[in-house]
Amino acid sequence: MAHGDSGNGEKRQFLAAVQKWAPEGLVISGRMVTDAGRNMLGALNAANFEHALASCSYRRQQRAPGQVLVNGIDLDAASRRGAGPLPHPAGQAEGGRFQVLQEARGPGEGGGGDYGFRKERAALEELRGHRNIVTLYGVFTKCSSAKGPSYCLLLELLDVSVSELLVHSSQHGCSMWITQHCARDILEALAFLHHKGYVHADLKPRNILWSAEEECFKLIDFGLSFKEGNQDVKYIQTDGYRAPEAELQNYLSKAGLQSETECTSAVDLWSLGIVLLEMFSGVKLKYIVQSQEWRANNSAIIDHIFASKSVVNSAIPAYHLRDLLKSMLHDDQEKRATAAKALCSPFFSVPFAPHIDDLVMLPTPVLRLLNILSDSCLQNEEEFEDIVDDIKEECGKYGQIVSLFVPKENPGKGHVFIEYANAADSKAAQQALTGKRFDGKFVVATFYPLSAYKRGYLYQTVL
Template sequence: MAAAVVEALGRLWRVEAPLGRGSSATVFQARCLSHPGAPPAAVKAFLPPGAGLPASEAYSFRKERAALEELRGHRNIVTLYGVFSNCSSLRGPSYCLLLELLDVSVSELLVYSSQQGCSMWVTQHCAKDILEALDFLHHKGYVHADLKPRNILWSAKEECFKLIDFGLSFKEGNQDVKYIQTDGYRAPEAELQNYLSKTGIQGGIECTSAVDLWSLGVVLLEMFSGMKLKQIVQCPEWRANNSAIIDHIFASKRRVNSAIPAYHLRDLLKSMLHNDQEKRASAAKALCSPFFSIPFAPHTEDLVMLPSPVLRLLNILNDASFQSEEEFEDIIDDIKEECSKYGQIVSLFVPKESPGKGHVFVEYTNAGDSKAAQQALSGKRFDGKFVVTTFYPLSAYKRGYLYQTVF
């Protein structure tokens, strides 16, 4: 489907490189040809019936479409723009979802953070955003049933994490798929249900919205620890006493940085990872955790990884730049001219006092332009100095708030 031109929602779209593939669908990036200024979108194209898959493929499309339409409007759930059929395939028409295009996934953040783990700012941000998404969809009666790092993505436009991929979702009490959740993020009751289904034994186990809390608990523990936990959560010791293992993980992390007030997060994760689904915290209860009352500042790595319409330029200005107002204005004009090559500039701000003295903040109309500028300007020489670039949270910039401690 890549490089094809399709019509959807009364507009022409050029389908570009694939962003990811699953067992039943491929996701592509698409650009609007009818309105060149429109932001790019994502196209999730389901394989046509007969392409090595049963005719129930149409059912998978209809199920995900129905879920996204009913859950439309929540800021932490991917937005469905519309649906269409693609008839360009020789194997027959394929069903497609036109979705908002999101940015970096938690899976990519985990790779980037290696063994260090994500910052508490990112972990808290992700936890709150996805718990709010779960609280909403559980209230609507839905179970996501496939929560994992690849299905949590950052939205640069709305500056939040969003939940995607509702291919395994179902209405609570009406589970229509035998096997749910991904290995390593599967709740104990789902593990047992999947095993019973494989052996042909029906009934006895009912998976509820609690399976989503388990999966998110594992994701957040991976974000905090920087470790892939698949082998750990599947070992007998975890099943016997996961609370002690969580304590050990947090104790080890505190030795690295004892200043991190992490015990509220530890207690939150224990409540989400209770083996008994009846005792597991709901999304609504988890959102009441005191962990969410602790203010954190982003690390420099966060501002490099999470795109924003605001680009921060470092190592451009020094104290001498502020001594002459005329010279200062000339430098700013040069910076503005260079930055405008990559998109329309909404505003440009240079603090003249600490914190942030000498930093240059450039706000673009969208994160795409900001990302293009970041890629082009990072490491470039400006007035004899190598430019360092990071993104910056749009909400903080709009409030005029400059983080005083960025690690």
């Protein structure tokens, strides 16, 4: 796919999303973007977003016809200065680069939406730059003649949530590889935001999403977050993931009483502990953690969960994970592990290989094709080159190919690895090629970790 074609297609898809969200017109920093202006909107490279905007002069004068301004910056000028098409942060809107989060109505529409919007925006701006926290690209106002303006956040568009992974792995649980990956990524996010003085206060499976481009899990939704020691939200966290001290605080608040115990960053460790226990067990724990048995001795229940899974998971890694979760699920918040301390757990020193289900569920820019090349083909150089050329031609229909590699020896013997310029193209190829017949065989297409591929490390995938 030509570079220009990719950019134009992406621009059309983004503009379609803009028109869907703001059919009456889009106001960015107080300026109306007309149809002509929307047609001038160029796709920006997310990685170069800050650089591109910084390189553009601020436009304080009247908007020229067809000019699109965000925070006073000419986006079309930024695009002309060389910012390429966005490498997808993947996501739910087909082919989209950004996710638009409608936050709140304007000040005249009642409620504290304006305050909540400003608070979440401030948190995301202060926490910007960490790879495990969703990136805020900007803000804009959506115009609606009937209901008045509403404030929106422009966020990177992410992919599958842990909630979806839990549905897929119901009863049997997630693999140790994916559980470890999620635990490390979100603990890194918590260590960073806690160091900055923030408490997330609503950590749950729906608020942990996968980034296909950066190959990591990210924390989203800071609507209930607050600065430690300055809790301005009365009711925090979600049922099933609420720490004991937050449960007590909520109960007393409903009774009109003040809790003597302050909620701290420790509430986030509790929530993550429950999320990871659900990932390991494959069981929704909402009613278990609200039971008297759990409150009396949650350590015994954790032991029981791990004992029932011991046949599936090897003893030593499961033992490390069990101890990690117990340290995060102390009833006494003073004894609960911090994020920084939890990251030192020996659980993170155990090397795990991904299950094939993981490589189907978690998109990356690298596609792996199975069941294509036979041993005889690998030994016949001429036949091998012909088939590889055919594969390259077919895969090139879905996006720009950066590299293609076929190991002729184990591990990975006969597997075809195709690295695309972005994960969205890899996703399109995976959807199109899975189950397709190639040289008389049904193709099996999975993703593959880009970091491992770049290092030349080929997992012996667990089936």
